[in-house]
Amino acid sequence: MKAIIIDDEPKARKLLETLLKEHCPEITSFSHAEELEIGVEIIKEKKIDLVFLDIEMPKYSGLQILDFFENQIIDFQIIFTTAYNQYAIDAFKLSAVDYLLKPVDYMELKLAVQKAVSLKEQNAITTNLKELKESFKKLSNTKIALDVxxxxxxxxxxxxxxxxxxxxxxxxxxxxxxxxxxxxxxxxxxxxxxxxxxxxxxxxxxxxxxxxxxxxxxxxxxxxxxxxxxxxxxxxxxxxxxxxxxxxxx
Structure with missing residues (x-):
């Protein structure tokens, strides 16, 4: 699987890549991006399979990634990463998406990657990411997101x-x-x-x-x-x- 790590912190990108290389042989190539827009371009250009996506970034939140793929086929997996546990919302716990709290635990990382591999084999990615988008919409009915x-x-x-x-x-x-x-x-x-x-x-x-x-x-x-x-x-x-x-x- 081809993976990309989108995170504005260089140390966080390097640490996650090291963990993946040591514990997740399913990942065969790595790309990096410090901004969501750049990451989206790489996803489209290199046909990335798995996206490790930080939520807290300066220009765009990782939660906005699906906005860059309106009316397009989504054939990649997303695993959210963040240092703040208030983002641990049930809406993220869909079968197509996982959530990792920084500092990332290597066992949780292995399980998340295995889930992504399984879903790719089932060709269930696009359907489940549509469900994720619907979950975001439902979430907005009871919660408000504030940029701080x-x-x-x-x-x-x-x-x-x-x-x-x-x-x-x-x-x-x-x-x-x-x-x-x-x-x-x-x-x-x-x-x-x-x-x-x-x-x-x-x-x-x-x-x-x-x-x-x-x-x-x-x-x-x-x-x-x-x-x-x-x-x-x-x-x-x-x-x-x-x-x-x-x-x-x-």
Missing amino acids: PRGIIFINHEEILYLEADGMYTTFYLKNGNKELICKPLKHFVDQLKGSAIFYKPHRSYLINIQSIKEFNKKEGGHLLMDNNKLVPISRDKREEFFSMIKELF
């Missing part, structure tokens, strides 16, 4: 208290007390979450989880008291809509 300096984090919709606009940035306030500042405007997330029934925009600067409202407060014309005791304003033109929504839902 260390990579991408996935947050359940229900873990969010509210979002607050800060110019071209948005701050996510979470139920566990954490907050994440994301380099995207609030409108981006309003559009992304409009299909979720638990979010409501009471003010141009806020998007809230209605499950996290503690009370309506008449102070200063009307505010919503959230579970973390934050007062979120309701725009004057939104009050009637808000009360109609509350009556309908509760």
Whole structure:
């Protein structure tokens, strides 16, 4: 099998290649790429069989790889690699895809490669990668992916208290007390979450989880008291809509 290691860290690429050479004789040739775009070109040019794909990379996340193969036959396997265990999502555990946590354990690596060999022999790759794409779509119905300096984090919709606009940035306030500042405007997330029934925009600067409202407060014309005791304003033109929504839902 021809393999490629796509990872922006040179040491990580070298270490993984060493492990593969020592423990996985099924791999007969190796290619390297430090960026996803370059890796995609090599996959297409050399007809790569197996892709070891880092998730956290500067320009594109490894999770975006399938976007580069729209309407094309996918005849390679993907094994995700990452240093952050929050990416260990059941959606990755499909028969066509495996997931390795850095530092990579050689026994887990051997099992992952053996799984890839087996699936190649069954000619099941394209079907299973289509299933992976569907899993990503289903995942987006309950979780949101946020770009942060260390990579991408996935947050359940229900873990969010509210979002607050800060110019071209948005701050996510979470139920566990954490907050994440994301380099995207609030409108981006309003559009992304409009299909979720638990979010409501009471003010141009806020998007809230209605499950996290503690009370309506008449102070200063009307505010919503959230579970973390934050007062979120309701725009004057939104009050009637808000009360109609509350009556309908509760």
